Amino acid sequence: MKKSIFLFVLGCFSLGIYSNPQLASKQQIGMFKNSKTCVVLENSCISYNVGIKDAVQKYWKSTEFEFIDQTEFEKRRFDSKYSFLVLMRSVYDKDPGGISYNCINLVLGDATNDITNMPELCSIPVSYSNDNNIDYGYAIPAIVKFIQKHAKNLEDKRFVISFKGLKYYNNKISLKGKVLLLNKDIMATEVNTPEKITFFYPYYFKLLSSSDVQSEIVSNPTNALFVLHVGPLQNSGAGKCFEMIFDVDGNLYYYNSRKITNDYKDGFNQKDFYYIR
Numbered sequence: 723m724k725k726s727i728f729l730f731v732l733g734c735f736s737l738g739i740y741s742n743p744q745l746a747s748k749q750q751i752g753m754f755k756n757s758k759t760c761v762v763l764e765n766s767c768i769s770y771n772v773g774i775k776d777a778v779q780k781y782w783k784s785t786e787f788e789f790i791d792q793t794e795f796e797k798r799r800f801d802s803k804y805s806f807l808v809l810m811r812s813v814y815d816k817d818p819g820g821i822s823y824n825c826i827n828l829v830l831g832d833a834t835n836d837i838t839n840m841p842e843l844c845s846i847p848v849s850y851s852n853d854n855n856i857d858y859g860y861a862i863p864a865i866v867k868f869i870q871k872h873a874k875n876l877e878d879k880r881f882v883i884s885f886k887g888l889k890y891y892n893n894k895i896s897l898k899g900k901v902l903l904l905n906k907d908i909m910a911t912e913v914n915t916p917e918k919i920t921f922f923y924p925y926y927f928k929l930l931s932s933s934d935v936q937s938e939i940v941s942n943p944t945n946a947l948f949v950l951h952v953g954p955l956q957n958s959g960a961g962k963c964f965e966m967i968f969d970v971d972g973n974l975y976y977y978n979s980r981k982i983t984n985d986y987k988d989g990f991n992q993k994d995f996y997y998i999r
Contacts, residue, residue, distance in 0.1 A: 743810075743829055743842035745884050750830050750841045751876050754805050757830065759787040762795045762808040770809065773859045774826075777866040778807070781972075784870045799840065804831040806840075807869070811851050821961040822851040823952065826862075828869050843876060844869045847952045847964045847979075860936040861950045867972020888966075888977035895975055897998055901946050902927040902967070903935045908951040910989030922995035942970050953988040963988045967998065 746754065761778050763771045778787060785805065790798070798804050810827045825847045829840040846865050848858045875890075876883060883890045906914065906929050913919050916929055930938070939948055952964040967976040976998050982988050 743827065743838060743840045743845070745880070746830055746841035746843050746876070748880055750802075751843065751873070751880065753802055754828075754830055754843060754873060755785070757785055757803055757805040759785045759805045759807055759828075760790045760795065760798060761787055762806055763789055763791055764809060765792055769859065773862045774807070774866075777863045781863060781866050782870065784873060799831055799837070800833050801831045802833075805829065805843070806831065807866075810837075810845075812845070812847070821954070823847045823962075823964075824849045824851050826865055826869070828873060844872045846966070848950070849952055850954060850961070857932075858950065858952075860939045861948070861968065864948075864968040864970055864972050868968065868974050869972075871972055872974075888974065891974040892976055892978075892997065895973060897925050897947065897967075897975060899945070900925065900969070901943075903938055903946055903948045904929045904990070905932050905935050905949060905951065906930065907932055908949065908953065908990055910987065910991035912992050913990070913995065919995070922992050923999055925999070939970060944970070946970065947975060949990055951990055954982050965990050965994050 759782070761774060761782075763774070775789060778789075787807075795806065795808065799806065806827075806829050808827055808829065810825050810829075811822045812825050813822050825845045827845045828843040830843065832840045834840065846869070848861070848865075872888075879890070902923075902925065904919070904927055909919075909929075913922060916927075919927060919929065928938075935948060938946060947967050947969050950964075950966040950968060954961045954963065961982050962979050963982055964979045965976065966974060968974055976994070978994060978997065980986070
């Protein structure tokens, strides 16, 4: 799998430092449908560019699209006839430590000078911005599919989604009858063996290495779910972690985020299993 084009070792410089765009209005959501989506490529991260280009070319159906560089993004971002699929750096909840995260964002062009005020249709955290050893390329196809479904849902469900965020999708679809692929490297200590997991989770799962999880996902299994975990650097007692469960068709089954402390450490944990069973 290390030779796969979907394996990332991040060395990127994402746009929009400290960006938390506002949710697009009903009118702006309508404007997105008629926009041309510009997929912004990174200046220094070839692996990201390869992965996002491959996924968009295969799965982006919502609008006409074009690949552009960051210089062109700076020229076009003020024009609402364009939307942008772009990697942005975000700080959540005014984190006093200033810990930032790379997110794949779908935003609409806007006249604002402040990139953080560009109307947002979707934002998916994918890594800590200062961690160069995290790979998430295997999840890019599902994310590209999900972003389009989410934009469609915003047309009728914007009011509810504005309050719930991505937690809107929690418990919308049952995990029963699916196989949950779990990466043993991201599990909290209380659920890091099959025996421990069975105590909290009644459905079928596989506890696998990171490479085995990625191998199964790339094979495009129709009944499999996988966890996208975004967590802090090892032994960190600060920041947040994010847990998302997708299938390969771009359906989001579960989303959660929480603060990391020395007592409440990083990892997919027993509370996550409680919420999804």
